[in-house]
Amino acid sequence: xxxxxxxxxxxxxxxxxxxxxxxxxxxxxxxxxxxxxxxxxxxxxxxxxxxxxxxxxxxxxxxxxxxxxxxxxxxxxxxxxxxxxxxxxxxxxxxxxxxxxxxxxxxxxxxxxxxxxxxxxxxxxxxxxxxxxxxxxxxxxxxxxxxxxxxxxxxxxxxxxxxxxxxxxxxxxxxxxxxxxxxxxxxxxxxxxxxxxxxxxxxxxxxxxxxxxxxxxxxxxxxxxxxxxxxxxxxxxxxxxxxxxxxxxxxxxxxxxxxxxxxxxxxxxxxxxxxxxxxxxxxxxxxxxxxxxxxxxxxxxxxxxxxxxxxxxxxxxxxxxxxxxxxxxxxxxxxxxxxxxxxxxxxxxxxxxxxxxxxxxxxxxxxxxxxxxxxxxxxxxxxxxxxxxxxxxxxxxxxxxxxxxxxxxxxxxxxxxxxxxxxxxxxxxxxxxxxxxxxxxxxxxxxxxxxxxxxxxxxxxxxxxxxxxxxxxxxxxxxxxxxxxxxxxxxxxxxxxxxxxxxxxxxxxxxxxxxxxxxxxxxxxxxxxxxxxxxxxxxxxxxxxxxx
RNA sequence: GGGCACGUGGCCUAGCCUGGAUAGGGCAAUAGCCUCCUAAGCUAUAGAUCAGGGGUCCAAAUCCCCUCGUGCCCGCCA
Numbered sequence: 001x002x003x004x005x006x007x008x009x010x011x012x013x014x015x016x017x018x019x020x021x022x023x024x025x026x027x028x029x030x031x032x033x034x035x036x037x038x039x040x041x042x043x044x045x046x047x048x049x050x051x052x053x054x055x056x057x058x059x060x061x062x063x064x065x066x067x068x069x070x071x072x073x074x075x076x077x078x079x080x081x082x083x084x085x086x087x088x089x090x091x092x093x094x095x096x097x098x099x100x101x102x103x104x105x106x107x108x109x110x111x112x113x114x115x116x117x118x119x120x121x122x123x124x125x126x127x128x129x130x131x132x133x134x135x136x137x138x139x140x141x142x143x144x145x146x147x148x149x150x151x152x153x154x155x156x157x158x159x160x161x162x163x164x165x166x167x168x169x170x171x172x173x174x175x176x177x178x179x180x181x182x183x184x185x186x187x188x189x190x191x192x193x194x195x196x197x198x199x200x201x202x203x204x205x206x207x208x209x210x211x212x213x214x215x216x217x218x219x220x221x222x223x224x225x226x227x228x229x230x231x232x233x234x235x236x237x238x239x240x241x242x243x244x245x246x247x248x249x250x251x252x253x254x255x256x257x258x259x260x261x262x263x264x265x266x267x268x269x270x271x272x273x274x275x276x277x278x279x280x281x282x283x284x285x286x287x288x289x290x291x292x293x294x295x296x297x298x299x300x301x302x303x304x305x306x307x308x309x310x311x312x313x314x315x316x317x318x319x320x321x322x323x324x325x326x327x328x329x330x331x332x333x334x335x336x337x338x339x340x341x342x343x344x345x346x347x348x349x350x351x352x353x354x355x356x357x358x359x360x361x362x363x364x365x366x367x368x369x370x371x372x373x374x375x376x377x378x379x380x381x382x383x384x385x386x387x388x389x390x391x392x393x394x395x396x397x398x399x400x401x402x403x404x405x406x407x408x409x410x411x412x413x414x415x416x417x418x419x420x421x422x423x424x425x426x427x428x429x430x431x432x433x434x435x436x437x438x439x440x441x442x443x444x445x446x447x448x449x450x451x452x453x454x455x456x457x458x459x460x461x462x463x464x465x466x467x468x469x470x471x472x473x474x475x476x477x478x479x480x481x482x483x484x485x486x487x488x489x490x491x492x493x494x495x496x497x498x499x500x501x502x503x504x505x506x507x508x509x510x511x512x513x514x515x516x517x518x519x520x521x522x523x524x525x526x527x528x529x530x531x532x533x534x535x536x537x538x539x540x541x542x543x544x545x546x547x548x
Numbered sequence: 549g550g551g552c553a554c555g556u557g558g559c560c561u562a563g564c565c566u567g568g569a570u571a572g573g574g575c576a577a578u579a580g581c582c583u584c585c586u587a588a589g590c591u592a593u594a595g596a597u598c599a600g601g602g603g604u605c606c607a608a609a610u611c612c613c614c615u616c617g618u619g620c621c622c623g624c625c626a
Contacts, residue, residue: 300626440588501573
């Protein structure tokens with residue numbers, strides 16, 4: 001959990017000590033500019049003794065060392081905080097702990113499963129939404145204090161992958177590289193589209209594979225490894241590294257599979273030899289085909305059983321098409337398998353193209369690699385024109401950081417429930433609410449702190465720009481809390497944009513270097529800003545540069 | 549047909565969970581700002597029936613109901 005001098009909490013405690021039963025939702029971090037915190041009194045006004053209670057509260061809050069003023073404005077109690085309290089709380093935390101806010105190590109072990117895309121082709125930007133969000137979520141939970149591991153469930157079992165394998169078998173060259181495999185895969189599905197009966201070939205392969213025929217097992221593994229390598233290489237280019245890769249085929253004959261099957265045994269029914277479970281709403285969830293081969297649900301149940309052995313909280317990042325699936329999975333796991341771990345799902349809506357739905361099979365895709373390359377090219381041109389003074393190596397380094405950060409931020413800032421239509425013009429735009437906007441303000445702090453001093457007497461006079469920036473900085477833990485509570489990344493992104501806006505105001509109005517009595521105080525504020533920026537940017541995958 | 553999401557200026561988006569003081573930003577447009585810590589920035593102007601209708605409430609973008617639009621799901625695929 002987050003450890004910091006929580007002023008909101010303190011105000012609530014003071015209210016309660018006077019028998020005013022307020023909760024967190026009564027106390028806003030005010031956005032209207034009336035105050036730093038405002039207490040909504042609508043619920044309480046009109047009750048007997050209200051006036052007297054307010055008098056007492058004004059008095060008590062006024063005595064708090066961090067309160068600079070408190071006033072009753074209509075149905076609001078407006079509280080302003082001393083700038084110096086903000087400054088000292090954060091400055092001290094950074095000096096003593098090197099971090100703001102500090103965290104307490106939570107014993108819970110959290111597993112974030114993300115990406116888990118079929119290794120049947122290069123990862124495209126639609127799937128990358130899963131990876132980007134999953135990776136940031138893991139970082140956020142870790143920052144919050146959990147012990148977090150990320151996992152990729154590698155699908156090397158089932159129809160899609162056997163389709164890939166079939167494409168390989170049918171290719172004249174039998175070359176195992178991404179391009180050849182992908183072509184073979186697409187060809188197989190084109191043929192199936194024309195003639196459904198061709199699926200039989202895939203079914204026959206599944207049977208051979210699940211019965212453990214050595215050549216098949218070896219070749220499928222080799223093919224999946226090559227495809228997976230392509231995906232993980234793409235992901236690493238945007239700073240995503242997944243801790244563990246767990247292969248689906250490993251569960252076909254496993255202790256977890258046996259455990260799941262024995263837990264379910266009373267509930268398994270069959271229909272023409274195919275096995276299924278009936279859920280409370282009457283729907284059937286099939287576990288095995290009539291030919292005895294396994295279905296995804298069964299393997300996924302075993303995988304979840306496996307995860308629950310080592311983790312207290314399982315988080316799955318899934319596409320919105322998995323919403324109903326997840327519901328049935330949870331029903332089975334909780335009611336029949338008696339899984340103890342807490343399970344949460346994070347769903348994201350799809351990214352489509354102007355030309356329609358993205359699909360690896362049809363080829364209507366923008367791959368992550370393609371996006372990275374164009375973004376880097378675009379960034380390089382821009383940085384070249386802005387910084388003709390820099391050597392080529394530096395230009396490339398900057399362009400890379402800008403491109404990667406911009407890609408991640410553009411995805412991270414959007415609420416997951418929204419469908420996105422990918423547009424190149426937007427993806428390549430590096431102005432406004434974008435990563436470089438944030439990175440640029442960071443670069444400014446480098447020079448300021450190089451030239452200004454943070455040692456010495458700190459002035460006690462604060463102007464409105466210093467005040468709003470300090471306040472925004474202080475609000476960081478609340479955004480962290482919101483992100484963790486909602487398993488969302490966008491609160492951090494929104495916070496960052498608002499914070500940078502506040503810094504830009506400050507920068508344009510408050511000279512730091514050579515500002516006499518203000519210099520130490522302002523340099524301290526800039527230093528805190530730099531730390532909070534580093535902290536939050538890491539969470540959303542923005543790579544900061546000292547110079548750009 | 550049933551279920552689940554989403555709908556905020558021309559375009560993109562925050563706020564919705566937990567109702568409350570003028571609905572924040574950005575892109576595009578127009579007019580400005582670099583002898584002064586980086587102009588990837590800043591200032592100003594213009595642009596919003598918060599999809600539509602009804603309800604609850606002292607108070608609704610926010611909660612409830614209905615309608616419309618969009619996406620997704622309803623496989624012995626994953």
